[in-house]
Amino acid sequence: MNSSIRNVVARRDLLAALIASDLRASTAGSRLGWVWWFLDPVLLMLVYWGIVAGVFGRGSDRYEPYPLFLFVALATWKHFAASVTKSIGVLRSRDRLIKAIPFPTIALPIAVVASGFVYFLAAFGVFVLAAALWPSTRHSGALLPLLQAPALMVLQLAITAGVCMAVACYGVVVPDLRMIASHLLRVGFYLSPGLYGVDLVRERVAAGMPAPWAGLVTTAYMANPFAILFTGYRDAVLHGAWIAPAHWLALAAEAGVALLVGYRIYQHHDRRVFKFL
Amino acid sequence: MTGAFSSSSDAGGPPVVVQLRGVGVWFQPKVRGIGALGRILGRGGRGAVRWALRGVDLTVREGESWGIVGHNGAGKSTLCLVLADILSPDEGVVDVRGKVAALVTLGAGFQPELSARENMLLYGAFLGVPRATMVARLDEILAFAELAEYADEPIRGFSSGMRARLGFAVATSLDPEILLLDEVLSVGDRQFRAKCRARIQAMKQRSRCVLTVSHSVTFLRQITTHCLWLDKGTVRMAGPAAAVLDAYEATGGESAGV
Numbered sequence: 001m002n003s004s005i006r007n008v009v010a011r012r013d014l015l016a017a018l019i020a021s022d023l024r025a026s027t028a029g030s031r032l033g034w035v036w037w038f039l040d041p042v043l044l045m046l047v048y049w050g051i052v053a054g055v056f057g058r059g060s061d062r063y064e065p066y067p068l069f070l071f072v073a074l075a076t077w078k079h080f081a082a083s084v085t086k087s088i089g090v091l092r093s094r095d096r097l098i099k100a101i102p103f104p105t106i107a108l109p110i111a112v113v114a115s116g117f118v119y120f121l122a123a124f125g126v127f128v129l130a131a132a133l134w135p136s137t138r139h140s141g142a143l144l145p146l147l148q149a150p151a152l153m154v155l156q157l158a159i160t161a162g163v164c165m166a167v168a169c170y171g172v173v174v175p176d177l178r179m180i181a182s183h184l185l186r187v188g189f190y191l192s193p194g195l196y197g198v199d200l201v202r203e204r205v206a207a208g209m210p211a212p213w214a215g216l217v218t219t220a221y222m223a224n225p226f227a228i229l230f231t232g233y234r235d236a237v238l239h240g241a242w243i244a245p246a247h248w249l250a251l252a253a254e255a256g257v258a259l260l261v262g263y264r265i266y267q268h269h270d271r272r273v274f275k276f277l
Numbered sequence: 278m279t280g281a282f283s284s285s286s287d288a289g290g291p292p293v294v295v296q297l298r299g300v301g302v303w304f305q306p307k308v309r310g311i312g313a314l315g316r317i318l319g320r321g322g323r324g325a326v327r328w329a330l331r332g333v334d335l336t337v338r339e340g341e342s343w344g345i346v347g348h349n350g351a352g353k354s355t356l357c358l359v360l361a362d363i364l365s366p367d368e369g370v371v372d373v374r375g376k377v378a379a380l381v382t383l384g385a386g387f388q389p390e391l392s393a394r395e396n397m398l399l400y401g402a403f404l405g406v407p408r409a410t411m412v413a414r415l416d417e418i419l420a421f422a423e424l425a426e427y428a429d430e431p432i433r434g435f436s437s438g439m440r441a442r443l444g445f446a447v448a449t450s451l452d453p454e455i456l457l458l459d460e461v462l463s464v465g466d467r468q469f470r471a472k473c474r475a476r477i478q479a480m481k482q483r484s485r486c487v488l489t490v491s492h493s494v495t496f497l498r499q500i501t502t503h504c505l506w507l508d509k510g511t512v513r514m515a516g517p518a519a520a521v522l523d524a525y526e527a528t529g530g531e532s533a534g535v
Binding site for chain 2: 001002011013014016017018021024025028029094096097098099100101102103271274275
């Protein structure tokens with residue numbers, strides 16, 4: 001059974017069962033269970049906050065509230081990075097199943113992304129709640145911009161799913177891909193405005209090169225979809241601000257391309273991958 | 278490649294349920310790293326390949342029970358994967374007309390952290406059984422697998438025999454039109470194996486045709502009407518079971534019971 005959209009839709013019961021079993025398995029054997037979905041991103045944020053603000057004395061003066069500024073970027077990146085890492089090994093870890101039952105195997109990386117998204121939603125709930133209790137002095141007071149968050153999430157899902165579909169195939173034939181990806185993901189996070197804001201990038205670039213070039217470099221920097229996602233979530237929730245239409249367009253185009261290319265790659269290699277398992 | 282044959286192939290006798298024409302499947306020696314990436318990207322040519330199946334023709338009609346025999350590495354399991362639509366052939370045409378249930382690797386999708394009940398729902402979803410149907414059958418499946426008292430226990434603690442029983446019970450709860458069996462009758466103890474045989478007999482009666490992969494000539498003589506003898510991926514002989522199995526045995530084919 002090939003991994004066409006039609007087959008995935010026809011087997012949506014399987015997708016739902018995979019997501020449910022993944023969530024169930026993540027809490028099985030743990031005393032705190034689903035509490036970890038909320039606790040884990042908070043602890044991660046505390047580690048980064050402790051290092052950046054506590055040890056290096058950065059961030060808190062410029063971005064306020066800095067813990068929440070960090071939190072949303074860490075939660076978003078964690079969804080992406082964890083989904084990519086897990087997708088790389090997902091076909092290999094299910095090889096006996098793939099060799100025993102005909103089903104659209106593309107459901108496996110999609111389920112990885114979807115179940116990871118449930119953890120992200122839990123973290124995002126914590127983020128919104130904390131933002132309500134700990135309002136930024138830079139918040140415009142408008143609540144309507146909050147409505148941008150679900151649209152950003154859809155685009156985040158599309159980008160993550162596209163990348164995951166592609167790496168799921170290549171993970172079968174390149175056993176070292178997980179190692180390579182872990183380094184690329186680390187570099188990717190530090191290049192994205194997770195610990196700092198785009199304003200800092202703009203400032204540094206402007207200080208180092210002539211104005212036309214500085215503008216070009218900043219525009220190129222914003223081509224990173226996570227630069228728009230991090231900034232977008234902060235604008236929508238922490239600042240009550242609207243995201244620039246150009247950024248929406250860029251993000252939507254990137255999400256569309258990622259999803260299409262990832263799907264086409266999976267389609268192309270779908271049956272070939274079996275021979276490498 | 279799969280595709281429908283013209284109705285002329287149905288002419289004479291019961292309708293054709295499975296038809297293979299010139300089916301071939303190749304595998305490549307394992308290559309890792311950059312070489313493997315180049316291969317999957319389709320660069321650097323196909324290189325040396327090993328044909329697991331080549332030029333296989335087969336026509337199975339309704340009501341027939343086919344056995345597939347051959348020595349280790351003959352291509353029996355690969356043929357099963359092709360028939361089950363798990364693996365696409367690299368050449369030739371496959372036409373399978375009906376819902377297939379392949380009893381190949383039982384319990385392959387089980388997750389150790391989940392309970393027997395949760396694993397059954399997940400396994401059912403992989404097999405394409407609607408959740409509501411699966412929920413309605415849970416108790417019956419657990420009873421057959423003799424695991425009702427362990428329904429909510431994580432299967433991490435199950436023995437391999439218990440897992441195989443659970444896998445067999447779920448997989449055989451389907452009502453397939455075409456039944457594929459690949460050496461699955463060695464599940465559990467003697468008593469449970471007898472139960473398995475009875476269930477498979479019942480499934481055979483409900484299905485349109487059955488294809489059984491086995492090393493056991495004795496077993497195949499009991500249950501098949503026709504046999505396909507594979508040798509190094511090609512068809513050595515196909516036809517009425519007695520003639521094929523006699524010829525196979527004459528070359529040293531196994532004759533042990535199940």
